[in-house]
Amino acid sequence: MTKRVPFQGAEKESLFAALDRHREAVLWKLEGLDDEQLRRPMTASGTSLLGLVKHLGGAELGWFCRTFGRATGPLPFDLDEDEQSDLRVRPDESTADVLTFYARARASADQVIEELALDDLGRAWFGDEVSLRWVLIHMATETARHAGHMDIVRELIDGRTGDHNRG
Template sequence: MIQHVPFIGGEKQSLHASLDRHRDAVLWKLDRLDDDALRRPMTPSGTNLLSLVKHLATVEYGWFCTTFGRETEPFWFDPFTEDMLVTTNETTKQIVDFYGRARAAADATIAELDLDDLGTAWNGNKVSLRWVLIQMLEDTARHAGHMDIVRELIDGTTGTHPQT
C-alpha cells in the first residue's frame, strides 16, 4: 500500500507520513533484484543500492536514537567510515533487516516525543525532533532519488512505487 501524506493532518503526522513514503520507495527499489544487482557499483564512487540502504539505516539510528539519548543496536561496522560500504560478509537480508530495525527504533522516538523536544546532535548542536524529522526526510528523499537513477541504470525500472 502506498503511503500518502494527509491533505489535512497535524504537522508531526504529515512529516512522519512523508518520511514513510520515501522509506517505502527505498525498499521498493530493491524489489526483484538479485544480490549481484543490489551490490553492483553504478557510480565512480562505488555507490550501489544496498550501500544506500545501509547508510540510511545508520543515520536513522543516529538522528532519532543517539540524538535523543536512546539505545541503538551495536553496529558491526564503523558508522562514521563504513556506512556506505557493503562487504561480502554482509548479506542483503542483514542490511534490509538492519534498516527495518532502525526504522522501528526511529518510529518509537517519533511516537514518544513532541516536535519541540530537544536532543543533542553528533556535532553538539541542540536540535528539535521537528528539525530531525526534516533532516531525515531530506536525506531519505535525496538517497531515494539516487536509488531511482541506480535502479534505472540496472534494469530500466523507474518511479517511486509500483504501478497499480
C-alpha cells in the same frame, strides 16, 4: 498502495508520513533484483542500492536514537575507522542482514517519534541542540535524496524508474 502525506493532517503525523513514504520508495527500489544487482557499484564512488539502504539505517539510528539519548544497538560499520563504511556492504554481510538492520533502525526511530513531542530537544553529533521536528524534516529530506539516487541506480541496472509501485 503508495502512502500519501495527509492533505490536512497534524504536523507530526504529516512529517512522519512524509518520511515513511520515502522509506517505502527505498524498499521498492530493491524489489525484483538479485543479490549481485543489489550490491553492484554503479558509480565511480561505488554507490550501490544495498549500500544506500545500509547508510539510511545508520542515519535513522544516529539522528533519532543517538540525538535523543537512546541506544542504537550494534552498528554494522565503524565511521571512526572508515567514514564511508556505512555506504559499503561487506562481503560477509548478506542482503538479509542489511534489510534487517534497516528494519531495526526504522522501528527504533518510530519509537522515538511516537514517544517525543516535536519540540523535544536532543543533541546532534556536531554538538547543537535540535528538535524532533528538525530531525523529522532532515530525515525525510535525506531519505528522499537517497531514494532519488536509488532511482538512478535502479534505472542503470534494469531500466526501471519511478518512486512507487503504481499498481
